[in-house]
Amino acid sequence: MLEIKDLHVNVFGKEILKGLNLKVPPGEVHAIMGPNGAGKSTTSYTLAGRAGYEVTKGEIDFFGEDVTGLAPEERAARGIFLAFQYPLEIPGVSTMNFLKTAMNSQAKIRGEKELNAAEFLRAVRAAAKELNISEDMLKRPLNVGFSGGEKKRNETLQMALLKPKLAILDEMDSGLDIDALKLVAEGVNKLRSPDRSFLVITHYQRLLDYIVPDVIHILAGGKIVMSGDKSLAVQLEQNGYDAVIAKAA
C-alpha cells in the first residue's frame, strides 16, 4: 500500500530527508522513532503533500501510484490522513462544520455522493461518543481553547470519520495524560483493519504498549537506520538512540 523509495526532501533549501526507504503493507502498524530533528515530522508533512517540502529525488507509491505530484487535498481524498503533532485552531468554525466540509470535499473529489445532514450527524455522534467527546465540544470552534488532550482526541475523531487507508500519527501521545492516552489508543485500535495501515511517530515506548506495532523503524539523519520488532522500543528506552544505533552499525 505504501512504499517510499529513496526519498530525498529539501525543506527551504536544506536537505532533511536523505534517501528514506520504507514499506508498509496493508493492515500493518509501523512505528517510527528517532531523535529530535531526525526528520520524522518532515516525513509526515511530505507524505501529506505540504508546500515547501520539496521532493528532489525518489518516490512515494501509494497503492501503486506515485503521489509526489498530487495536491494535499487529492492525497487526502485517496486516503492519506495526518494527525498533527500540533493541531491548528480555526476560530469561528465548529468541529461539526469542519468535519462536514472535509467529508463532503473528499466525497466530491472522489466523485461520490455527499452525506445528507441526518447521516452525517448520526456518524459524528457515534464516533464522538466512543472518544468521550461531548456535543458541546463538537459545537465549539475547532481546537480553540481545547486542552492538549482534547485536541488529540479531536484528531482521532476526524480520523474515525474520514476513514483513511493510511493514517500517520505524529506524536499522538505528546501532552496526553494516562487516561487520555488510553482513550486515544483505544480509538486507534478500533480503527485497525486489514485494509488500513498506520504510521505511528513517537518518542516513547509507552504509546507502543497500547498501540502495538508490527514493525519499528529508527529514523536518524534523514533515513531509516534500523528496523525491528517491538522489542526495539524496549532497547531504546533502556539504552538511548546513540547506543542502539552504534551497536547496529
Add this chain to the structure above:
Amino acid sequence: MSEEAAALQELTEQKYKYGFVSDIESEFAPKGLNEDVIRFISAKKNEPEWMLDYRLSAYKRWLTMEEPTWAKLHYPKIDFQDAFYYSAPKSKTDGPHTLEDVDPEMLRIYEKLGIPLHEQEVLAGVEQRRVAVDAVFDSVSVVTTFKEELSKVGVIFCPISEAVHAHPELVKKYLGSVVPDTDNFYATLNAAVFSEGSFVYIPPGVRCPMELSTYFRINAANSGQFERTLIIADAGAYVSYLEGCTAPQRDENQLHAAVVELVVLDDAEIKYSTVQNWFPGDENGKGGIYNFVTKRADCRGKNSKVSWTQVETGSAITWKYPSCILRGENSVGEFYSIAIANNYQQADTGTKMIHLGKNTSSRIISKGISAGKAQNTYRGLVSINARADGARNFTQCDSLLIGDQCGAHTVPYIQSKNPKAILEHEATTSKISDDQLFYCLSRGIPTEEAVSLIVNGFCREVLQQLPMEFAVEAQKLVGLSLEGSVG
C-alpha cells in the same frame, strides 16, 4: 465678456434650459446637474411644490459644499457634470437579449450562489426585464399576497415617490429629519436628485408580519444610483428590513450616493440588513462603482433599538458609516459589519454611535477582510454626551489579512464628556496562516473552500445577525468574493 459672447451664451443656455424640459416624455435627463435637471426629475415624478422646493434648496446648498477628503480612499476626482442624474440612456444594442449574451463569469457566480434562472435574467439586465420582474411576481403572486398581508396590519410599504403623494404628512414630517439636507456633500446631492427608494411606516404596536426582503431581492436589480429610503417604526413597532442582493450587480452609472433614514419611536425596533455587491471593478482595478452612502438611525423614543448589519463585498470605493443617534433613554444601537476588499477595492466604513440619552448602550462588531492589493479601513466614532449617564459601548474591530500586499486600518474616535461612561474597545489583526491552510488541505478541503471556511469563521458573529435564508447566501458570497486571493 463681449456683448456678443454674452448674447450667445444666453442663447445657448436658453436652448439647453428648455430643450429637454419641455419634452417631459423623454426617458432621461442629459448629462450634468443644474436646476433644470432637478425640475425635470421632480416633474417626472409629478411631485408637489414642497418636494421640488426641498430638492432645489438642497441643490443650492450642495453647490456651496466641498467633497469630503478625510477618508483613506484614493480615486480620480469625480466630475459631477459628467454623470447622469436620471435614467442614464442604455444603448439598445449593448444590453443582453438572452442569458446566452450575458458574461459567462456572471452566470458562473449566479450558479454558485444558487440563484434561480428567472431571477438571473432580471439581475443580469436581460432586455425587457420589467416584464420579467412582473412575470416572476405573477407566477408566485408574491406581490399580491404580500401587499394584502401588510395592509391588513396597517403597514405602509411603497416606493418613496408614491409615498410623497399618498402620505405627504408622514413624508413631510420625517424626510430629512434624520439626515438633514445640509448634512454632507453626498447626502445633500441625494436630497436634490433622488428618484428611487422605499418608504416604510409601521404603525404603533405592530410587529411587521414578514421580513421586508423577498421583494427587494428582485427589485434591487432596478434600484437606482441615488436611492432614498425612509423607515419609521412608531411606538412599540418592529420591522426587519433587508436591502440589496448577493448577486453581483452591474450599473452603467459609476457614481452612487444613497441615503437611508430610520426613525425609531418609544419601545420600537428596526433591524436593517444590507448585502452590497455592486461591481467592484476587475482584477486590475478597472471600472467599479463608487458608493458614497449616508445611513443614520434616530432612536428618538425611550427603549428604542436599531441594529445595522452589513455585508459589504462590492464596489470599487465604499464610503459608508451607518450610525445611531441614541436620544431616547435606554435606547440601544448595534452595528455588525463585514467588509471585504479584494484586488484593488478600497473600503472606508464604520459607524457612529452618538449617546445623548441616559443609559443608552451600543455595540460595534466590525470584521474587515483585505486581500489582493486592497485597502480596508474601519472608521468609527463613539461619542458620549455629558448628560448620558450610564452610557456604555462595546467595540470590537477585527481585521484579517490575506496575502502581504493589502492593508487594514482601524481608526476609532472616542469622545466622552461623561466620566462615568463605560467604554470597551478591542482590536485584533490576524492573517490566514499557511499552517491553518495546510491543516484544511490535509483534510481534503481545497484552497478556495478552505479560505472561505476560515473567513466565514472569522465573520461568524456578524453572519449570525442576518436573517436566516440570507445568511446562507451571504456565506457563499464571502467565499466567492475572495476567489483567487490565495495560491
